Amino acid sequence: MFNDLRSWFVTFPNGMIPLVGNWGYYAHLDCATSREESFMSILTSLGKLIRNYEEANYPNLLHLPFPDPSYSLLKHLFFEENISITTIGGTKTHNISHQHPLVLDCSTDHDITSSIASSSRIIKTISFHDPMKRIQLLCDGCLRPITTKPIYMCANEDCNFVLHEWCTRLPVELKSHHSHPKHTRLILHSKCPDKFFGVFRCDICYFHCNGFVYHCEECGYKIDVNCAFIPEEITHASHPNHLLSRDLWRESYCFCRICRTRIWDNDFTYICKNCDNFYVHPWCALLIPETTRHKCDKHPMKLSYFPIENHKSDYFCEICEEKLNPEAAFYHCYECMQSMHTVCAPSILCYETHMAHHCDWKAINKLANVKFWGTYNNMSIHPHPLSFVQGIETDGCCTKCHDTLQYEMIFKCLECEFAIHYRCFVASGEYASRNPDMMRHVPSDGFRLLINEDPLSCHFFSFSTATAPEDFRHPCFFSA
Numbered sequence: 061m062f063n064d065l066r067s068w069f070v071t072f073p074n075g076m077i078p079l080v081g082n083w084g085y086y087a088h089l090d091c092a093t094s095r096e097e098s099f100m101s102i103l104t105s106l107g108k109l110i111r112n113y114e115e116a117n118y119p120n121l122l123h124l125p126f127p128d129p130s131y132s133l134l135k136h137l138f139f140e141e142n143i144s145i146t147t148i149g150g151t152k153t154h155n156i157s158h159q160h161p162l163v164l165d166c167s168t169d170h171d172i173t174s175s176i177a178s179s180s181r182i183i184k185t186i187s188f189h190d191p192m193k194r195i196q197l198l199c200d201g202c203l204r205p206i207t208t209k210p211i212y213m214c215a216n217e218d219c220n221f222v223l224h225e226w227c228t229r230l231p232v233e234l235k236s237h238h239s240h241p242k243h244t245r246l247i248l249h250s251k252c253p254d255k256f257f258g259v260f261r262c263d264i265c266y267f268h269c270n271g272f273v274y275h276c277e278e279c280g281y282k283i284d285v286n287c288a289f290i291p292e293e294i295t296h297a298s299h300p301n302h303l304l305s306r307d308l309w310r311e312s313y314c315f316c317r318i319c320r321t322r323i324w325d326n327d328f329t330y331i332c333k334n335c336d337n338f339y340v341h342p343w344c345a346l347l348i349p350e351t352t353r354h355k356c357d358k359h360p361m362k363l364s365y366f367p368i369e370n371h372k373s374d375y376f377c378e379i380c381e382e383k384l385n386p387e388a389a390f391y392h393c394y395e396c397m398q399s400m401h402t403v404c405a406p407s408i409l410c411y412e413t414h415m416a417h418h419c420d421w422k423a424i425n426k427l428a429n430v431k432f433w434g435t436y437n438n439m440s441i442h443p444h445p446l447s448f449v450q451g452i453e454t455d456g457c458c459t460k461c462h463d464t465l466q467y468e469m470i471f472k473c474l475e476c477e478f479a480i481h482y483r484c485f486v487a488s489g490e491y492a493s494r495n496p497d498m499m500r501h502v503p504s505d506g507f508r509l510l511i512n513e514d515p516l517s518c519h520f521f522s523f524s525t526a527t528a529p530e531d532f533r534h535p536c537f538f539s540a
Contacts, residue, residue: 112334113303121303124296125350125363129189129406130207133289133346138226157250158214158221166210166225186213186222191353196408201227201250202285203271203429220433227272230285234274237288238306239264239328240281246274252282256486257434257448259469262287264328265343268469269429284429290342294330297350298365298389299338304330306342317365318344319402319423320388344389344423352391352405354379357398361391361405368392368399379404389423427469436471442478446471451479460484 115121122136189197189205197206201223210225234246240263250272251258258270264287272285292306298317309329316323317340323329330345332338351360356378367375367386375384378398384390391400402423427450435445449472451465458465458481465472469482 111301118293118303122291122294124294124345125348126346128349128351128360129205131349132202132204133286133291134202134204134230135224135226137289138229140226140229160214160216160219160221162212162221162223163215164210164212164225191406191408192355194355194408197222198431199224199227199271200431201230201272203269203431204286227285230272234288237274237283238292239283239287240276243276243278243281246276246281246283246288248285249273249275257436257482259430259482262429264290265341265429267343267424267429268427270431271429286346286429287342290328290346294345296330296340296345297363298340299332299335302332302334302338304332304338304340304345307331309339314339316341316344316423318348318389320385321422347424347428348389348402354400354405354407357393357396359393359395361393361398361400363389363402364392365389368394368397371397375399377401377404379407427467430469432469442473444473444475444478446473446478446480448482451481455479458484460488 187195189207199206200221212223214221232248237246252260252273260282262284264283269284273282274288275282294304309323309327314323330340350363375386377384377400391405403425432449434448437445451468451470453466455465461484472479
């Protein structure tokens with residue numbers, strides 16, 4: 061049972077009294093009557109009514125959470141209004157390391173589907189990310205959902221490579237990054253060098269990722285492109301009117317206000333310098349939007365930081381059917397009175413529906429920054445192509461270590477029962493003998509983005525061989 065004023069577990073309800081019974085709240089008697097920590101303090105501890113900063117002093121201050129999943133930090137920083145084919149085809153053409161031609165689609169229609177045309181010929185049609193229709197489309201750069209144009213799409217009919225247009229505007233080099241003071245340069249790569257299938261663990265958020273990466277050539281330090289631009293200061297609705305500052309945590313035991321998990325030593329965190337004991341993981345602040353949609357509820361779900369008033373029962377997630385801690389952030393529909401874990405709400409595919417319990421109540425799916433696609437061919441390992449997917453219960457156990465494959469990154473044969481953990485496959489070193497013909501539909505590993513001739517523009521080097529201005533190829537990249 062929770063002591064909801066102090067947020068710690070007690071074994072027996074002795075000495076506890078119910079408060080606001082419709083919430084199902086309980087508190088120690090001394091907590092409820094304490095002047096230092098009265099019951100109503102839970103409604104005021106999230107921030108004062110008076111703003112503790114001057115807006116004029118922070119003209120570019122980011123107010124979080126983002127409104128919905130279509131927004132992201134990189135869109136906020138790099139999106140340009142009124143993008144046109146003329147601009148893209150001119151001196152600001154952006155080259156991406158990919159083995160097929162990429163085509164820009166920046167038309168103004170807002171249909172759920174988008175067609176790529178080149179030389180008046182339709183190449184293929186894709187569907188935008190839509191949880192209500194169980195359609196998943198993730199950007200190969202930032203791994204965030206693609207819900208609108210402009211976008212770059214691979215012209216190859218069998219390749220799923222796709223990018224937000226603004227992800228092509230990332231600076232190719234970061235100098236003196238705050239997270240890595242030992243060395244001065246982090247270089248942008250479309251795939252992490254020396255990592256099979258481009259999968260790496262970010263040195264800031266510790267999530268696995270196979271999108272674009274900023275990499276230190278001297279020591280191998282690597283961060284994903286979302287963590288690379290964590291703002292120095294933000295505001296957040298979980299702590300209104302107070303400025304939150306980025307800091308490297310080196311002090312006492314504390315917990316994130318959103319996910320209620322521990323903030324460890326040397327973790328980056330946002331802290332309120334005016335209030336004691338208020339901390340938020342940067343990824344919880346940046347990756348969990350204010351509203352989201354899910355097929356199990358026809359209404360938008362809104363992020364909540366408190367137990368819901370007049371809630372008449374225990375809290376259960378409508379997706380995974382596990383208990384829900386109302387002291388951590390969760391999504392709630394006020395019309396249907398349904399609640400969801402933040403880790404479950406973005407789920408689209410069947411294997412994502414039981415992640416909450418597995419993730420120990422974390423707010424974000426541990427594989428949220430991994431895009432599952434591509435196949436690996438090596439006849440010496442297995443006679444059939446192996447697909448890179450997330451394991452589900454029916455996949456059973458790993459061929460090598462015999463541990464369960466569920467919820468893990470795996471290589472799986474779709475023609476027989478062979479399946480192996482990604483980690484076991486890499487640890488075995490069997491893939492090291494691969495050649496380019498063994499992999500298909502996978503972005504090439506270890507290619508560096510070229511620096512623009514104009515160092516002030518932070519755009520990619522202009523290079524185009526295609527006739528149509530929106531169509532380009534990119535043979536000029538060299539191995540890292």
